[in-house]
Structure formats: structure tokens, C-alpha cells
Amino acid sequence: MQEKTVRFYVNSVETEVTVSVNDRLLDVLRNQLGLTGTKEGCGIGECGACTVILDGKAVNSCLVPAASLDGHEVVTIEGLSEGGTLHPLQDAFARHGAVQCGFCTPGFIMSAKALLDENSHPERTEIQEAIAGNLCRCTGYEQIIDAIEDAAGKAEP
């Protein structure tokens, strides 16, 4: 099996790993780096549970070849809270009941973070569009959108 060594940033930490050409970014995060916050829901880029931020853009980590990662930057859900303090998005999700089983939550939060990084005060319709690639079987989405609106409201204008 062919292997490649890749050096890339994960949550601001420079990381070097040897990956198989069969690995996806999702596999490297979960199996080699122990970052199991990112989930595999469908493995085909439709549910968004595996969403991470790659070079500033929300992507499905199940669709990114690990061998392509050299020189890139990845942010996962583990990279959001600093020193035990919840990120405003995480805090808002908890307060708004936007988390039930929680399986979709890391993916939603990463999509929301990518949105707010580009557009700090989105309209509700813009939030809906930005999270259209994240599926939730539990909540019915309204609480999730409320939480993102709340977190956006607390951002600097």
C-alpha cells in the first residue's frame, strides 16, 4: 500500500504524519490524531457530520484525500474551545437546545464558524443556506439556526 508523508497544521499545531493513499482526511483526524470530534455520518459528502475547516473553507473531510494535505491548514471542533472555555457557538448551541444526540453538532458548528468567519452578521436565510449541507435527525433545525443567530449577534460588528 502506497504511503505519503504529509506535514500540515491541525488546530494551529504543525503535524507530520505518514498516511496511506487510501486515507481520507477524516480517517487521519480520527484514527491517527485521535481527534474524534469529527464524525463519519454518510461518507459520501451529503450529511456534513465530517465538516472541518480546510484553508478557511468548510469541507467534508470524507472527501479530502489525506495525501493531498501537505502544506494545508485544518481546524476541527477540538480547535474551537481554548483552555476549557467554550467558543460562543458552542455556548449558544448548548443554551438553545440545538444539541440532542449531538452527532451532527461538530459538523454544524464548523459550518457555522466558517460562515461567521466570512460573514459575521448573516441573515437567517444566509444561515439556512450555509448549513444546507449539514443534516440533523433530532432537532428540526430551528434551534440550531437560533443558536447561530445568537452567536452572530455577539460578534463584533
Added chain:
Amino acid sequence: MIQVGDYCRPASVAEAVTLCAREGAVSFAGGTDLMVKARGRSQFRDKTFVDLGGMSELSFIRDEGETISIGAAVTLTQLLQTAAIKESVPLLWQAASRVANRQVRNRATLAGNIANACPASDCIPALMVLGASVTVTGTEGERTIPVAELFRSCEACLRHDGMQVRTCFFLETVTKKLTLRQGELITSLEISKQSAEQRSVFYKLTENRSSGMAVLNFAMTGSLGADGTVTAFSVCPGGVFPKPRCFPERENPLLGRLPDRALFQSIVQEISDSLAAEKDTLAGYAYKSRVLPEILQDGMAQLFLGIPMEGSEWSI
């Protein structure tokens, strides 16, 4: 995990041409279709993925005056965030905005969408009615192919219920679905800017208003003269034919006439009659043959009469 033999990442188009000429080479850019196909099946085990994604030489959007040239590595998000695209080719912009979801659009490329050649592609109908062409390169040099001449007829694709990527019959499309030669790769697309009079409508019908594959879609353009009569019209419906087709295919019954629903029916009937030929092949024919005429009528009403289609308010 996926199942592939090897992976390489050329630094230049010249290097890519060399790598793609090798036995078993499969080129890709965003990989949002390829990575799904490679996950479920073992047929890539002896293949080498050649990654063109992010190659700077292919990451350009150039205004060439009457046309716009888009490099093969340009992602759909980059396309959507380019003002010149939204202003000059709004039909393509609309189509690209409906592809999948943000996570996919942040990786997927227009060239890849064309090369994957799915009958339910959203971008291909837009490129068809806009008369786009692709520039292709290989060991025998460079050539330009009009999009209308790029696709091979594929009856099997019509039998593919749902036209989902994960159950796609064709892992490699270069020689099966496209008129490309083995080893050739798309380097750019050229599209004529829409003129000021050239109106357009893109519409996509999905299950449950989801962001999944189109059940049906279409891209149409048209224009009206100063006297309010039709001066041009073309529509490419997706999700129904073995290879992309623009209608009307022969004479245009709309030209010189004032637009109304009775007039639109002449085009809609031509498409329905053509679709009837696929009755025994097309999965979901019973549904699609009933719904396509309705949405085409509504689309033409939006295009020429300004009556918005239901669901057309969805936008970025």
C-alpha cells in the same frame, strides 16, 4: 477509507500531461465525485489518482472581452464569489449555486462537473445553452471542443435510478461518457458572456427540497425584441436524456411571436415527444414525463412573462 493504487500531485500542466499519459491514471481536481466512487468500489485499486486541485496554473478566471475563460482548478465557490461571473454569465452562476452544498462547492470544480458527465449535472445544461467550449490538453497537444460535442450518449445512465454518485455505473468517464482520448485533461472552459437582452432561468427540482442530485433541472435563455416578440430561445433539460440536448433542435416556433403559454407549448411538446423515446429506458419516466412539461412551462413564463417560479426565491 477509499481504495486506490497510488496518488500524485503534479506541480504543472506539463507534468500532469506526462502523469495522465501513464496507464491507470485518473485525473481529478475537487474529487467530490471521485472520492465517493472510490470509497464503495475496488475498481480503482490499480489506478493512480492525479490531483490537479489547487494548481495555480489552472486557477484563473479571465475576462477575454466577449468571453470568460475559467481554469479547470477553479472551485464552484471561487466561481460564485467572482463578481464578473455573476454579472456576465448569471445563468452559470445560478446553476453553480445549486450544486450540492457549501462543503462540496468549496472543493468541486466546474471542469470536474463536466468531466463527470452526469445526466443530472446542474452546470452542464447552463454550459450547453451558453454555447461554452472546453480546452483540453494531452500528449498530442491542445484542442478546443464545444460542450455540445463533448458527450457520448449513455443509455445506461438513464436506467440509473436517482443518478446518485455513490451508485454511478461509471468510475471513469473520460472515454466512456466523453469524447476525450485517454490521458487528455480539461484545462479550461470558455463561455460567451450573456448579452444585455439575454434573459436566463435555471431551475432545479430535488426530493424534499434537499440539496441532493437533481431529479429534473433545466437552463434556458431567451430574448425579446423591442416589439415584445421572441428573438431567441434555447433550453437544455437535465435528468432525462442520454446526452445533453438543447431545444428547439430544428426550427424555433417562438421566433417573431408574442410570448404566451400556448406558444410555449410548441417547445414543451417537442421535448415531451423526444422524451417519449426514452420511455423504456429512463428510470422515473412516469414521474419525469409528467413533471418536466409543467416546470418547463413555468420556466418560460418566468423567462418571458416575469412570473416567478415557485421555489425560485432560493438564492445565496
